[in-house]
Amino acid sequence: MSTDYQGAREALGIRLREIRLSAPGGRLTGTQLAQKHGWDKSKVSRLENGRQTPTPDDLRMWAEACGQPETYDELLAKLRGFESHIRSWRRQLAAGHRPVQDAHNAAQANSTVLRAWESSWIVGILQTPDYARAVLTRSADLHKSPRDTEEAVRARMKRQELLYSGGRRYQIILWEPVLRALICPPAVLAVQLDRLTGIIGLDTVDLGIVPLSAPLKVPPGVGFWIYDDRQVVTETWHAELWLDDADSVATYLRAWKTLKESAVYGSDAHNLIHAARRALPSR
Template sequence: MSTDYQQAREALGARLRELRLSSPTGRLTGTQLADQYGWNKSKVSKLENGRQTPTPDDLRKWAEATGQPEAYDELLARLRGFESHIRSWRRQLAAGHKPVQDTHLSAHADAALFRGWESSMVFGILQTPDYARSIFSRYSELQRSPRDIEQAVLSRMRRQEVLYDPSKRFHLILWEAALRALVCPPSVLASQLDRLAGTVGMSTVELGILPLSAPLKIPPATAFWMYDDRQVIVETWHAELWIDDDASVDTYLRTWKTLQESAVYGADAHNLISAARRALPPH
């Protein structure tokens, strides 16, 4: 997917270069274009060679500077096309965490079968308010995003209502390391583990725990969600990948099934959660 993204960015850059060289008011040099808007002189080169993603405002200014303002809609459509698959956190979180949670809430609405793999923290859809609050606070600091923590927590709690919809099914696998990661105070993690133990018997949730001691066929790497085997959402440090091409979705499905082979369920999963609870430091 990153290759497709880069190819699309390079194609947009080539189109920008074409507009600059075919300006009806006369050929515009990169330096002239940069000076017109006070840009760093390397910015034009980076945009044209696909080494930097333009903002909508960059595209508007480019179209106007090259004397072809009618090209703006085309340029914006190209940008939106590849950004629908690669959604940078910088842009998504510009207005805070709540809009991102609302987007996922909307995505849940049309799906009936969810598969999830998480290696480092408890799934958002199973989090307690205090645990979610800690997670949002940590990521807000990392991404330097607006601190709309309480609004984001409320949106995440609304997402959890889908767990009680009998038409939905959640097949989730959690690495044991996530049960022990102190991304929050021990008292908060204790309550979170209690909440997690209560989901083991839910009719809509099939929760598997992949033990740290389990033999693995593949490394337990990046977390992801699958919606109805037709779309995958992968979180990285810089962006979310929204993947919908059949070959890539099939790869993630095989990955999920391979990890599932090493997971334990029912009483065994409950025992691992209880062991993590007992191992918590005093609080």
């Protein structure tokens, strides 16, 4: 977890403690507050010490129990402030995958130079519907989130209109293992690889592949997007990070440029894609 995020969570915890101790009817103990809502008494301690992220309902109940409901909007604003940087999958996917896709569509529509590195799967902007369906289904399984797969696939496909609308430049680098990862049936991956070969040469996309045999100056790490050198979006198993501080953006930009030094383009990229296609199992 990032230092900035943890610091913000601890600051929110300090504010929660202040509200508890300044309750108009007299300061509440942590045990008394927990009893008001049937919480485990350790929850109050975890929230106040920044060891647990509160939900909006937690904040509302806290403000009401302390006799200060007017502080709810302030607390919620603080929560939204740091959650705008680290967005847990649990919360993001509570309503399914479609809202997440819509957020990415808007972010990409508002950018002109989009750089990407991906070491795990084909990036969404280049996916076929069947490949996207496989990825989103597995994500729903992992996070036990509502299944709105078809709506999410349609939203992801709509994003691809940006490839042809002009005014943007996509600079995408994939690690070669992505071309061979069977996160979908072989027949689906075959069509997906064909789709990639058709992307090479498109005037809005620079598609590079880093061969598995290429020397790397930095480890592959996780995938990420950089929007107009002002914002980075990356993800972990538990959360998606949207970073806009200059130091973080500069670090990811250096990583992207370093990985680009190992990438091949044009016919060399074609050859890697074709080799992966030929290596697919027959069934």
